[in-house]
Amino acid sequence: MxxxxxxxxxxxxxxxxxxxxxxxxxxxxxxxxxxxxxxxxxxxxxxxxxxxxxxxxxxxxxxxxxxxxxxxxxxxxxxxxxxxxxxxxxxxxxxxxxxxxxxxxxxxxxxxxxxxxxxxxxxxxxxxxxxxxxxxxSRLATLSPREREVMQLVLAGKLNKQVADELNIAIRTVEVHRANVFAKMGVRSALDLAQLLAGR
CATH class of the missing domain: 3.40.50.2300 (Response regulator)
Incomplete structure (x- = not known):
């Protein structure tokens, strides 16, 4: 060896x-x-x-x-x-x-x-x-405060419309933040994201 x-x-x-x-x-x-x-x-x-x-x-x-x-x-x-x-x-x-x-x-x-x-x-x-x-x-550190908020709600299983209502923002804005979170974290889905963070 x-x-x-x-x-x-x-x-x-x-x-x-x-x-x-x-x-x-x-x-x-x-x-x-x-x-x-x-x-x-x-x-x-x-x-x-x-x-x-x-x-x-x-x-x-x-x-x-x-x-x-x-x-x-x-x-x-x-x-x-x-x-x-x-x-x-x-x-x-x-x-x-x-x-x-x-x-x-x-x-x-x-x-x-x-x-x-x-x-x-x-x-x-x-x-x-x-x-x-x-x-x-390091990837988490690149998220903005709003992206973190969206991420937490997505991880909680909330749909885009529910996230939009809770944060009082447009659904389109939620979609953009969600896409940014997935891109920055290097995942393709909420499930991938949850598994990545579970192994942290």
Whole structure:
């Protein structure tokens, strides 16, 4: 997989960081490695995208501490935990709280690559969904106040004559506003418009 979004490796064990980092690089991933949860959190923000591979047990902030911070910031990162045998109950709990999954150390190369591919696919889908939502918001911003009024009444299922009566304007004017709304929003019908806004 040619990953467009980075994989963040967060592990205080240099040997693990190097081994996983080289594995991912050799398969074409973009990799950023950190030796502590603190260093990782300082390098990212809530808008950062990709996959974070967090060791459960680390000096300083644990992987679970880092995950809690990410959740508190509404981070878009997909979190995958690496856990030693004794950490599995904690990792399972983290998955229940929204982490993507966990792998028990030591894990096979292909198992890790498959999990990261799955997580990156989710990150990509989320990003595309947000892009679509932003595009809808941008289109809505081009509507005039009157066009917005007409749009709301059309979405409420009102006919042109009813819209004209409610807004005290001519039916022809309603038709013009309605056509403008459909053109600006890139739709052909009231149903298309409703579906577009429902996915916003």
């Amino acid at each position: 040619n990953a467009t979004k980075p994989v963040y490796l967060v592990d205080d064990d240099a040997a693990v960081r190097d081994a996983l980092g080289l594995l991912l690089l050799s398969h074409g991933y973009t990799v950023r490695a950190f030796d502590s949860g603190e260093a990782f959190l300082a390098a990212i923000d809530a808008r950062s995208e990709g996959v974070a591979v967090l060791d459960v047990r680390m000096t300083g902030l644990s992987g679970l501490d880092v995950f809690d911070r990410l959740r508190a910031d509404d981070s878009e990162l997909i979190v995958l935990f690496l856990s030693g045998h004794g950490d599995i109950p904690m990792a399972v709990q983290a998955v229940k709280q929204g982490a993507f999954d966990f792998l028990e150390k030591p894990c096979g190369d292909q198992q890790l690559l498959d999990k990261i591919d799955d997580a990156l696919a989710i990150a990509q889908a989320r990003s595309q969904s947000r892009g679509g939502q932003q595009a809808v918001q």
